Amino acid sequence: MAVLTAVVGIGQTKYEAKRLDVSMAGLIREAAERALADAECTWRDIDAVIIGKAPDLFEGVMMPELFLNDAIGGAYKPMLRVHTAGSVGGSTGIVAASMVQSGIHDRVLCVAYEKQSESNATWALSISLPFSLASVAGAGGYFAPLVRGYMRRSGAPDDTGIRVAVKDRQNALRNPLAHLQMKDISFEMVANSPMLWDPIRHLETCPSSDGACAMVMEKESLASRRSGKVAWIHATEMRSEPTMFSGRDQVMPQATLDNAANLYKKAGITKPREELDCAEIYVPFSWFEPMWMEGMLITERNQGWKMTYEGATAFDGDFPVNMSGGVLSSNPIGASGLIRFAEAARQVRGLADQHQIDGAKKALGHAYGGGSQYFSTWIVSSQKP
Amino acid sequence: MREVAVVGFTQSPSLRREPDRNEIEILIPVIEALRKQTGLSSKDFDFVCSGSSDYLAGQSFAFVSGLDAVGAWPPVCESHVEMDGAWALYEAWVKIQMGYADTALVYGFGKPSMGDLPLTMALQLDPYVMMPLWPDAISIAGLQARHCLDAGLMKPEDMAAAAVRDRGHAKSNPYAQVKGDYTVAQILAEPFLVNPLRRSDCAPISDGASAIVLAAGDRARKLCDRPAWIRGIDHICEPMDFGVRDLGRSRSTEIAAEKAGAGRDKIDVAELSAPFTHQEILVERALGLSAKTKVNPSGGALAGNPLMAVGLSRIGECATRIWSGEADRAVAHATSGPCLQQNLVCVLEGN
Numbered sequence: 001m002a003v004l005t006a007v008v009g010i011g012q013t014k015y016e017a018k019r020l021d022v023s024m025a026g027l028i029r030e031a032a033e034r035a036l037a038d039a040e041c042t043w044r045d046i047d048a049v050i051i052g053k054a055p056d057l058f059e060g061v062m063m064p065e066l067f068l069n070d071a072i073g074g075a076y077k078p079m080l081r082v083h084t085a086g087s088v089g090g091s092t093g094i095v096a097a098s099m100v101q102s103g104i105h106d107r108v109l110c111v112a113y114e115k116q117s118e119s120n121a122t123w124a125l126s127i128s129l130p131f132s133l134a135s136v137a138g139a140g141g142y143f144a145p146l147v148r149g150y151m152r153r154s155g156a157p158d159d160t161g162i163r164v165a166v167k168d169r170q171n172a173l174r175n176p177l178a179h180l181q182m183k184d185i186s187f188e189m190v191a192n193s194p195m196l197w198d199p200i201r202h203l204e205t206c207p208s209s210d211g212a213c214a215m216v217m218e219k220e221s222l223a224s225r226r227s228g229k230v231a232w233i234h235a236t237e238m239r240s241e242p243t244m245f246s247g248r249d250q251v252m253p254q255a256t257l258d259n260a261a262n263l264y265k266k267a268g269i270t271k272p273r274e275e276l277d278c279a280e281i282y283v284p285f286s287w288f289e290p291m292w293m294e295g296m297l298i299t300e301r302n303q304g305w306k307m308t309y310e311g312a313t314a315f316d317g318d319f320p321v322n323m324s325g326g327v328l329s330s331n332p333i334g335a336s337g338l339i340r341f342a343e344a345a346r347q348v349r350g351l352a353d354q355h356q357i358d359g360a361k362k363a364l365g366h367a368y369g370g371g372s373q374y375f376s377t378w379i380v381s382s383q384k385p
Numbered sequence: 386m387r388e389v390a391v392v393g394f395t396q397s398p399s400l401r402r403e404p405d406r407n408e409i410e411i412l413i414p415v416i417e418a419l420r421k422q423t424g425l426s427s428k429d430f431d432f433v434c435s436g437s438s439d440y441l442a443g444q445s446f447a448f449v450s451g452l453d454a455v456g457a458w459p460p461v462c463e464s465h466v467e468m469d470g471a472w473a474l475y476e477a478w479v480k481i482q483m484g485y486a487d488t489a490l491v492y493g494f495g496k497p498s499m500g501d502l503p504l505t506m507a508l509q510l511d512p513y514v515m516m517p518l519w520p521d522a523i524s525i526a527g528l529q530a531r532h533c534l535d536a537g538l539m540k541p542e543d544m545a546a547a548a549v550r551d552r553g554h555a556k557s558n559p560y561a562q563v564k565g566d567y568t569v570a571q572i573l574a575e576p577f578l579v580n581p582l583r584r585s586d587c588a589p590i591s592d593g594a595s596a597i598v599l600a601a602g603d604r605a606r607k608l609c610d611r612p613a614w615i616r617g618i619d620h621i622c623e624p625m626d627f628g629v630r631d632l633g634r635s636r637s638t639e640i641a642a643e644k645a646g647a648g649r650d651k652i653d654v655a656e657l658s659a660p661f662t663h664q665e666i667l668v669e670r671a672l673g674l675s676a677k678t679k680v681n682p683s684g685g686a687l688a689g690n691p692l693m694a695v696g697l698s699r700i701g702e703c704a705t706r707i708w709s710g711e712a713d714r715a716v717a718h719a720t721s722g723p724c725l726q727q728n729l730v731c732v733l734e735g736n
Binding site for chain 2: 002003023024049054055056057058059060061062063064065066067069070074075076077078079080081082083084085091094095098099101102103104124125127237238239240241242243245253254255258259370371373374
């Protein structure tokens with residue numbers, strides 16, 4: 001019933017610690033203009049605008065999409081603001097796609113951003129409310145016990161996370177937009193970096209970035225007429241579960257397993273490791289690569305670390321993960337999910353420049369958020385379903 | 386287009402201050418009542434979507450614990466907008482249109498009493514040029530009201546009459562916060578709160594929540610004797626800057642109403658969520674309502690204003706009047722942003 005939809009334009013800013021040269025409006029406009037140029041469209045060609053970002057406390061503006069709408073051509077158009085915790089970038093892409101898939105709009109623009117230099121994310125995530133448990137530890141403090149849980153049950157070697165951190169930073173050197181450009185990155189360098197939240201070292205964590213990512217999506221009848229390459233959306237899926245309840249498996253939540261199973265079912269995929277050519281996975285702390293290889297049913301339970309260890313997820317491996325450098329190399333939080341979705345689309349369009357996987361035809365984009373409880377994913381392809 | 390209807394609606398009372406309950410504790414009985422009303426359990430909802438604001442809660446990810454009220458287990462297909470629940474309903478309607486879902490649970494909630502709401506709303510303005518001046522929400526609305534009066538678009542008596550009407554209607558609404566018999570003269574005798582606005586020109590500050598169930602086609606017919614069919618729904622956002630838009634009319638409401646087909650037939654009932662009397666008049670005009678339309682039978686936002694739920698509640702209030710046969714065709718309105726920046730119009734029909 002849904003209208004087949006394609007990504008026809010992608011725009012990203014350079015990711016940096018502080019983009020002091022632009023306002024928030026300037027930042028998202030930069031990404032949106034690049035997406036329009038890629039799609040060979042003008043502002044007039046856009047029917048609706050979807051904006052996504054993580055908590056408003058990150059910049060100190062309540063519902064900032066209201067003042068930003070005008071900067072990305074949203075005046076007198078429908079505008080929606082998506083917010084689903086860390087998965088928001090992915091959800092923004094999914095909501096935008098649904099505006100076309102439903103037949104309501106012909107062509108939409110979505111933009112996700114974070115300008116973290118305006119505030120302090122760890123502070124914004126650590127507010128303690130009356131009568132509520134306050135971890136006052138930011139995201140790293142929350143996820144460290146989950147990583148420990150994974151290490152214990154999988155028996156993964158202690159240095160698995162270090163290997164992911166090195167691999168993603170090496171990949172980032174292929175991507176000029178990536179925030180971290182660490183030419184001298186090495187195993188020793190990561191291993192010797194300070195322990196922040198045991199077992200997560202400083203260089204096993206994502207940076208805090210300013211940046212925006214935008215995409216133009218279009219219905220089949222328009223996208224089919226294009227001479228340039230487009231990425232066809234084969235399937236999207238989202239799942240959520242509550243943060244805490246007795247018996248909840250926070251290391252391998254049911255929501256990720258359900259999400260993956262339904263995503264593949266919709267996309268007609270039975271052997272994801274063989275049928276997918278590459279993946280951009282939300283890995284803000286190194287250990288989440290092996291964890292989500294299992295959570296996305298790419299490999300068997302407790303075997304995810306082997307993919308890292310054996311080099312399967314490396315750029316030249318049989319299942320490359322985070323060719324762009326991933327969240328470990330650029331993390332404008334609200335945009336990070338949409339960047340994963342966009343990088344998956346770049347791969348199947350064959351437009352990923354130096355981090356292109358040769359012949360990539362089908363790719364997975366992934367985001368998660370909250371206390372490992374929000375999941376949004378999509379599969380895009382160079383071919384129609 | 387698939388046929389989609391509102392088949393369930395529940396709300397909490399609008400209270401100036403919920404003394405003991407947090408946002409989620411306000412929401413839990415609302416969703417529980419909705420389950421009873423529709424006979425559906427959490428597993429029966431193909432999609433869940435909510436609207437809320439972190440800044441009202443004073444906390445990042447405040448909406449996350451809404452999942453506790455839903456009882457999201459096994460895991461649910463779920464999304465959230467940092468907007469009034471009316472826009473969450475729009476997203477859910479889109480998901481049903483694309484065939485992703487046949488039923489959806491939508492809810493909105495807010496507890497603005499935890500902070501100083503007019504000042505909190507100042508944080509919604511352009512952070513570089515406007516917000517540093519800390520213009521509170523009532524003063525911003527006051528500037529617009531002053532423009533409307535000076536331009537001869539309305540008189541103070543018209544504004545007072547809107548308050549009198551809404552509070553009178555609210556007498557029969559057990560969920561309303563401000564209700565009773567007032568006269569225009571009585572209201573005009575009030576001192577100014579922010580000239581030219583009197584306290585009675587302003588919606589109350591309300592804590593509260595509401596929830597709706599949407600269902601498609603035959604599913605809706607099974608769940609409801611007379612479903613309230615969504616025959617049109619659209620929303621438009623203007624630029625925020627006050628210098629680039631006409632504050633004496635609601636252009637975005639006009640466009641949304643036209644696209645939703647509001648004026649194609651008679652309108653028996655209209656429910657408006659404008660939080661100031663002069664804005665209510667602007668919205669009435671933008672919707673092209675005639676004297677035959679009963680406006681705000683529930684009292685509207687001026688009688689109860691639970692932010693992030695108030696727009697969704699307008700859709701629910703219209704739906705209940707379709708279910709009962711009191712109306713055949715109703716129009717609901719939701720707004721967001723300073724001076725009616727963003728507006729949504731939803732047309733509901735019984736046939």
